[in-house]
Structure formats: C-alpha cells, structure tokens
Amino acid sequence: MIETQGLGKIYGRGLYALRGLNLTIDKGEFVFLTGPSGAGKSTLLRLLLLQETPTEGEVIVAGRNLSRLSRHEVQAYRRTVGFVFQDFKLIPTKTVFENVSFALRVLGTAVEQQRRRTYQVLKWVGLQHRLNSFPEELSGGEQQRVAIARALVNEPQLVLADEPTGNLDPDLSLEIMNLFREINAGGTTVVVATHDRELIKWVGRRVVQLEHGQLAGLAEAPK
Amino acid sequence: MIETQGLGKIYGRGLYALRGLNLTIDKGEFVFLTGPSGAGKSTLLRLLLLQETPTEGEVIVAGRNLSRLSRHEVQAYRRTVGFVFQDFKLIPTKTVFENVSFALRVLGTAVEQQRRRTYQVLKWVGLQHRLNSFPEELSGGEQQRVAIARALVNEPQLVLADEPTGNLDPDLSLEIMNLFREINAGGTTVVVATHDRELIKWVGRRVVQLEHGQLAGLAEAPK
C-alpha cells in the first residue's frame, strides 16, 4: 500500500526532518509510528498526504508515485485518505456537523446519506449531542474526536492519524483504538503516530520507531 | 492558596460544565486534576485564570476573591500565574523567543535579564536551538514545550498546566514533570490537568478527579 524510497525532507532552515527513509506498509496493515518529539512522525504523515512535498526520494501509495500526480489527482487521492491532524485543523466557522459532513459533501454524496453517515460517525466518537456547536465551544478532547470523526466519515482506504488520543483519557483512547481496529478489519490501512506506550502495547501491532528523521528500529509486536 | 466555594459554570447552551465545586489547594501543593474528556478540567483552570467568569460560587486565590478584582488587579494577578493552555495559544506572528520573553517584558524586566532568563527556560525544555522559529515551524511537541517555557519564565507563584504533556513522548513528559517538581520545591503551587495515569503514578501526588463537572473522589496519593 505504502512504500517510501530514500525519502527525505528538509524544511527551510536546512536540517533534515526526515532522511533516507525506506519503509513499506502493506495493504490492510495497522502500523504505529513512534519516536521522540521532533523525530519526524508528523513530517512523514504530511508527506503521505502531500501536505508537504519531499525534498528527496519517492513516496508510492497504492502503486502510484505521489510526486507525479496532477492537481486533480491529488484532490482525488486525498479524498481516499482519512487524516487526523495533530492540531485538529477544524474549520472554526463551521459547526461540528458541517466540519464532518464536509468530507462527504465534496464526494457528492446525497444529502440524506451525508446526514445519516455524519450522525453515525459522530455517535461512534460520542459527540452526537454536539452537532451544532462550533469547535471553540468544545473541550480539547471533544475537538480531537471531531477530527477523528471527519477522518473516518467517508470510509477511506487509508487512515493516517497524528497523535489522535493526545487529549483523550485512557478509556476513550482505547475506544478510539477499537474503532480504528474495526475499520482496519474492514480492509483499511491504518497508520497511527503516537507517544502512548500503553496504547501500543494494548493494541499490539507493528511499531515503526523514528529518531532524528531516521528509522530507529523495526519491531514486530506480539500478535 | 486556592479555595473554591460552590463553584459552577454554565456555558451558553445551558449544561453545567462545572457544578457546586468545593475544593481547597494549599500553598506549595502539587495537585493533579484528572477525569474523562469534557469533565470540566479546563473549565476549572480557566476559572482560576479568570479566562471565564463563574456562573455561581466563588474562587479565592491567595486570600483574594477573584470576582472582586478590578481590571488592573486582574492583569497583575495573571502575571503571577503561569498557565499552559491545552491548545498552546502561542502568538503566530511572534518567534519562539518573543513568545516566551513577552511574559517578562510586560513585567518590565531589564532587556538583558529577559534575554538570559528566556534562554534558560527554553534550554530547560530543550528548545534553545529554535529561538527564531515561528510556532508553525515547530512540531506539536515543540510547540507544547514553548507553551510550558512561557508559563515558567516569570517564576510564577502558581502554575496551572492543562494537559501539558499530551504531545510529548513519555521520557520528555517525565522531564517536564521533574521541572514542575523542582519549581514546586521552590514554593510554587502547581496544578496539572492530565489524562496520563503513568505520569500521575510516577510523580505520586494528590489527585483531584472530576466527572461531569463534579468531584468524583479525593485521593491522597502515596508520598
């Protein structure tokens, strides 16, 4: 599903945020991405979404080289990816419902189905009672769950989640992970960047560890 | 140091975010605030900073009823509090150095001392090499550490930290907690809202648990 070859990223100031990364993630895999602060986890995920362009190397997702996509193909590609941003990136001028249903709207889904599916996903994350709130009226954890709902609403082939439980209590975190596992069981590839060792232990999947922008260790977690 | 009497907060929509809270925190104490997402942790901390005004009840900090302060007294009071916001609240148009030194600047600290102290605090959180970056050029954890540095830079009497390690890896989280402990050892009262049970266990201090805006249990943690 995902293959990176010698992937590197240098931001303006000249330091490698990511360097010579060769990584393969199979279709239907559930992978944790971990490593200290500033290791390059978010950078890797951003490159997978094409939010940033690589400085060197290639990213191949579902057999297609991301750097060769046209603008329209990029849009179409992003619509098949569910992304939970580390800073949520909710649209402040839209309500919870609008923020989530927007991802369906751009797919041209019928209005009635938009409504139904949005409600369903918000129920999964326990926010069905906050449909008409604006993001700034939510607690940190509630905002994070809206971001998760938006990533899952259009049944993506690939879910990329950047620290999706940083603002959630342990019980909720496990619930969210169960949600990810269910989606993963349906064939969706899931990549989760997290610092939460408990969570990684509990879910028990493959862990990719980054350090200073490079792979630090590849460990097959116990099944 | 902190005393709340029948403290309650209702946001616009009519639900209690906090209800009838009676809580006492002594001077020099180190208290963890925990509870599920939406329990009211941030609301309580916001009330302590006067970021919100209580709907009912009183907040008394250092012997003074917060709702009776004049605008100038509010400013002076806030300058004695170090606050780590859950969403960081860094000023996007200022550099890391400016964001942190600003808290000293408003105290009228001499420029040379501003410079020295800011550098020192940024070194504590491991960001002395990113002085001139803007917040959006930092990773999530780096931004969070800038927020922590800003809270500590002016040696406040009271530190209120809302989920200060949600974006940090476990090792860094412990380092930050050690920092808080050191500051606490110097006489500063510290209140930390967190979901991280490991951290609470490791630090081993009093825990205040909130649920649906009310106290769920008061537990003296083992010394």
Place this chain on the structure above:
Amino acid sequence: MTALGYAFAEAWTSIRRAGRSAAVSIGTIAVAFITLGGFLMASVNVQRVLDRWLESAEVSVYLVDELPDEVRTALELHLRQQPIVAAVEFVSKEKALARFEADFPELQDVATAVPQNPFPAAFEVRLRPEEAGGPDVDELTAGLSGRDGVADVRYDRRWLTRLTNVVRTAQLAAAVIAGVLMLGAGFTVAAVVRLSLHARRGEIDIMQLVGAPFSYIRGPFIVEGLLLGGAGAIVAVAVVALAYTAAARWLGPDLAGFIGVAQLQFLGLREAVVMVGGGFGVGAAAGTVASRSAR
C-alpha cells in the same frame, strides 16, 4: 450546479455569521462607489452645461442692404443644407436695432441720433455643438465671405475655440479622473474583500487537505466577494439617488438658473447598471484572488 448552489449557500451563511465585519466591508465598498457615482453624476451635469454653451455657438452672416428676396432665400437654403448647421434665423435690420436698444439702453441717444438704421440684416446660424470650434466651421465661413449679398461673416472663433479646447480638456480630465476613481473603487473593493477573506485563508488550506475540489473551495469565496461587492455598489447607487433627490429639491432651483439646464440629471440607468455590475465583478475577482491557495 450543485457546486454553484453550495457556493451560494456557503457564502450566504458566511456573510450572515461574519455580521459586523461583513457590514464594515459592504460599507467601505459603498463609500468607494458613492465617490465614483457622485463624480459621475457631477460630470454628467457639467457636461450638459457645456453642451448647452456650445449649442449657443453662432455664426453671424451680415447681409448687404437692399438685398433681393430671391438671393436671400437662396443664401438661407444654402446655409440650411450645410451638414454642420443646426438652425438658421433671419434677423432683419429693424430687429437688429431693437435688440441693440434693448441691450444697451444707455446708448439710446446714439441710436436715435443716427439718421438711418445703421444695423445690417443678418442670418444667425446655430452650429451643431460637436462641430463648433472645429475646422469645418472655418471652411464654411471662408466659403460664405465671398458669396453674393454677404457683407461680412463674424464668428467669434477665438472664444469658441478656447471654449472647445476647455471642454475637450475637461472631458479628457473627467475621463482620466473617472478612470482613476474606477480603479480606486475597484482597488478598494478588492482590498476590502481580500482583507475580509484573508483571515479565513486557513480554511482554504484545510479544505484542500481534505481533498475538496477547487470549485468547492473557491466557489464560496468568489460568491462571497461577489455578494459583498454587489451589495456595496447597490448601497452606493441608493445613496447617490438619495443625495440626488435631496440636491434636486434644495439646490435645484439655484443651480438650474445658473447652469441653464431645466433640471439636474441623475446618473443614467446605464451608469447605475455599470456601477452595480462593476461591484459584482470586482468583488468576484477579489474573492478569486483572495482564495488563491498558498500553494
């Protein structure tokens, strides 16, 4: 179609939620257009005055005394056939004397002291305004001078040429100023829409990251610019219309006497439509620019 409906619905929601900020934007755009509209109205009216002046441009063709009627009629016909001539009036010797006496009453003595009427009969030829002061007039006067029965041709060329130059200059200046004001109004509308939407640029990035097609991202911004600009222009036209009504009521009589035009004239329908259309257009363009993504 769906995207269009979506764009309008979104834009409307956004303007409604923006509230005061949107009102400030519309107001500022209106101010720009009021300035432009006010200037256009003023210049339309000044133009009418100048036209009136030019309309009264006359060539006097003095006739020799005791001219046979058929020569006079032939001359009149000749004059009327000229393309640059708008009207021809015959002034007899008696009428010329009467006019002089009326115009210069203090010289009554002079007129009566003269044994016989010294004033010649004349054709007063009114020219088409657009020709007055032009080269064709020179041709006409030159041609007339040699003709049978014509004693003299007088045409206050110097004065008229000067007036024509001034009018031309004024028209040029007015066009330049109108152009500058138009640019200025456009610039203001664009700047205001851009500033209004700039704050929401983050949204565009977010939408792009969610994979929204450009039409979904930019549509609402473009429509919002369109609506802000159009609303501003409509407010402006309304304000100018009100100002016109007020001016016509209170200043009308005074001004009308001076400018020699029966009534103040409002902006033409065309100008009003152009203004409102311009508002919509500039707003939409500004929305397009403002919604141009960072990447």
Place this chain on the structure above:
Amino acid sequence: MTALGYAFAEAWTSIRRAGRSAAVSIGTIAVAFITLGGFLMASVNVQRVLDRWLESAEVSVYLVDELPDEVRTALELHLRQQPIVAAVEFVSKEKALARFEADFPELQDVATAVPQNPFPAAFEVRLRPEEAGGPDVDELTAGLSGRDGVADVRYDRRWLTRLTNVVRTAQLAAAVIAGVLMLGAGFTVAAVVRLSLHARRGEIDIMQLVGAPFSYIRGPFIVEGLLLGGAGAIVAVAVVALAYTAAARWLGPDLAGFIGVAQLQFLGLREAVVMVGGGFGVGAAAGTVASRSAR
C-alpha cells in the same frame, strides 16, 4: 516611555512581517485620501475662479457732461472712502468711445455718424468680492443716484445676485461633499485598519491572558493603525502633488486661459497637513477600536 518604544518597535515589526497585506492596506487608504485630496484641489481652484469673477463685479457711475473737476474729484474721493469699494477707475468720454469702437467694430459707422461723442464719462467702481451682491451695494447705489454730477448708476444686480447665490450654493455643496469625502476617507481608513488587525484579534486575547497591561496590548495596534493611516495619507499627498504637476504642465495653459487665473494652485500646505494628520488620527482611532478586546 518604554511602552511607547515597545509599541513602535512591535508595530514596525508587524507591518514589516505583514508585507503585502500591509501594502494593500496602505494603498487602499491612499486611494481614499487621493480622492479627497483631488476634490479639495479641484474645489480650491474653482473657488479661485469664482473669486475672480466676483472681483470683477463693477458699479458704473455715469457722469453728466462738462462736470467741473472739483466735483469729479470730490465724487472720486467719496467713492474711495466707501468700505465696500476696492478700486475706482475714471473712464473719460474719449476712452468710452474708443472702447465701444474696439468692442463693436461692425458699428464703426454708427460711432462716426454721430456728430459728437455720445458716450458719457464714468467712474468704474470695483467692489470687494465678499460684498458684491450684498445689501450694502444697494445702499451705495441708492446714495450715489441723487448726487451732484451723477447722471446714472448701473449695477447689474440681478446677474451678480445670481452669481453670488450660485457661489454660496457651490461653497455649501463643496463643504458638504468635502465633509462626506472626509467621512468616507475616514471610514475607509478605519475599515481597512480594522480588517487588517481583526485577523490578529486572537493575539490580543492571548496577551491579556498572560496578564499584559493594556498599554502593551493595545499600544502596538494603535501605533500600527497610526502608521498605516499616516503612510496612506502621505502616499496620497504625494500622488496628488504628482497629478498636480502633470496637470499644470499639460493642461495648465488651456485651463488658465479659461478660468482666468494665471496658474493652477496646488493644495495649500494647510490642506496637506490636515490630510496627513487626518490619516494618522483616523488610523490610530481605528487601531484603538480594532484592539478593543472581546471582553
């Protein structure tokens, strides 16, 4: 002092970092002031033309023939002593005839046909512009009519009263329009500064939560507004000055002939200073409003 220095330093940094956005704001403010400045320049010049016209308002005092010199001198003295009189010129019978011949060459015959010079000598009295058309003039003419040696007093009161009315109306209209433009410019500056700073309102809240005193929070915003507004106004004055230079060079000769004033006049120093001051003031006020905290 520290807070002030801080405010300026911060504002400057902010404008520098805002880059294009700040340039757009300054440009828009400049457009507003250019409109105002252009109008002021136009109306200063029109005012001069009207003054010139009023200056040429004259009362003609026709004298009886064969007036003894001492009566004439006494009359002249009397006229010069009137407070509303600006200048007195004596026109002899000969000069009057010469003028008539020059003005009406086609009536040469008439003049020569008359046995003796029919034109009376006269004093031509120029009035102070501010008095022309006023009630004091009536008093003067009435007083003169009965005087020894005076044959007739002519004063084209109707025409002058009308002109005076028009001038007064025009002045009123100009004042109203200037006021509206001033308000419009102020509104535009305020709106632009407000929109520029609105996006950064979050910063204000953050600063407040850190316990910053108001002077530290609002100072930079107010100074930024001040600088944006002032810069816009300065740009505007510069543009108007350039436009004036261009107009004076290319249109000056034509216009000067028409308006009868030797030269176009630039905005007075006072107007320029008021404009720039207004820019600074409105900008600062807008910054103050924009930085008003949500709470």
